[in-house]
Amino acid sequence: MSPVKVFGHPMLTNVARVMLFLEEVGAEYELVPIDFVAGEHKRPQHVQLNPFAKMPGFQDGDLVLFESRAIAKYILRKYGGTAGLDLLGENSGIEELAVVDMWTEVEAQQYYPAISPVVFECIIIPFIIPGGGATPNQSVVDESLERLRGVLGIYEARLEKSRYLAGDSISFADLNHIPFTFYFMTTPYAKVFDEYPKVKAWWEMLMARPAVQRVCKHMPTEFKLGAQY
Ligand SMILES: N[C@@H](CCC(=O)N[C@@H](CS)C(=O)NCC(=O)O)C(=O)O
Numbered sequence: 001m002s003p004v005k006v007f008g009h010p011m012l013t014n015v016a017r018v019m020l021f022l023e024e025v026g027a028e029y030e031l032v033p034i035d036f037v038a039g040e041h042k043r044p045q046h047v048q049l050n051p052f053a054k055m056p057g058f059q060d061g062d063l064v065l066f067e068s069r070a071i072a073k074y075i076l077r078k079y080g081g082t083a084g085l086d087l088l089g090e091n092s093g094i095e096e097l098a099v100v101d102m103w104t105e106v107e108a109q110q111y112y113p114a115i116s117p118v119v120f121e122c123i124i125i126p127f128i129i130p131g132g133g134a135t136p137n138q139s140v141v142d143e144s145l146e147r148l149r150g151v152l153g154i155y156e157a158r159l160e161k162s163r164y165l166a167g168d169s170i171s172f173a174d175l176n177h178i179p180f181t182f183y184f185m186t187t188p189y190a191k192v193f194d195e196y197p198k199v200k201a202w203w204e205m206l207m208a209r210p211a212v213q214r215v216c217k218h219m220p221t222e223f224k225l226g227a228q229y
Pocket residue numbers: 012013014015036041053054055056066067068069
């Protein structure tokens with residue numbers, strides 16, 4: 001049995017983020033399913049792993065971690081070397097590292113707050129949260145799309161100069177965009193990306209990665225009321 005365990009449901013964005021980096025480095029891991037519809041993530045056994053009662057929980061031998069972005073960095077630091085992957089830019093100079101850090105912050109502080117309300121309104125609240133079914137709040141969606149367009153405009157300008165956000169090599173910053181963008185692309189607003197051809201091409205390049213494909217196959221692209229995912 002692998003000492004690395006990820007606790008959660010693989011369709012959930014933050015669980016998928018952790019699985020993505022494990023897949024990228026080719027580490028062995030065990031996915032321990034958590035039935036969130038039954039509220040299993042709120043039970044003491046899971047709260048011991050994640051005191052915020054959220055998924056994922058993560059265990060590597062005696063080490064217990066929560067917060068998907070921090071877990072992902074741990075995975076890259078532990079296994080990235082053997083996989084020959086320097087996604088954090090730590091083997092480059094401090095300037096390259098600073099650029100990866102900067103775009104990583106952009107994803108967490110600018111992109112995620114802009115894109116996630118659309119995914120929450122269109123998918124997570126109506127179809128995934130138990131007892132959902134609410135119709136999307138259109139003013140939240142419209143405000144978020146406006147904010148997202150502002151962010152994508154900045155990405156477009158950046159991607160005119162480099163292949164990926166932090167330079168010509170893929171980094172942690174790029175791959176952190178996968179989980180929420182994947183679900184955004186299943187909403188009626190996916191065509192917003194067509195307004196930004198460099199961003200669209202960058203997204204297609206990310207989606208073509210085998211590790212991304214392996215993780216995204218657990219993430220549904222169609223949602224129905226009352227369906228069990
Ligand atoms: N910042 C945390 C967020 C964790 C989080 O919100 N996870 C969601 C699933 S993607 C969850 O557990 N939701 C269930 C709930 O809030 O009850 C992380 O990145 O790990």
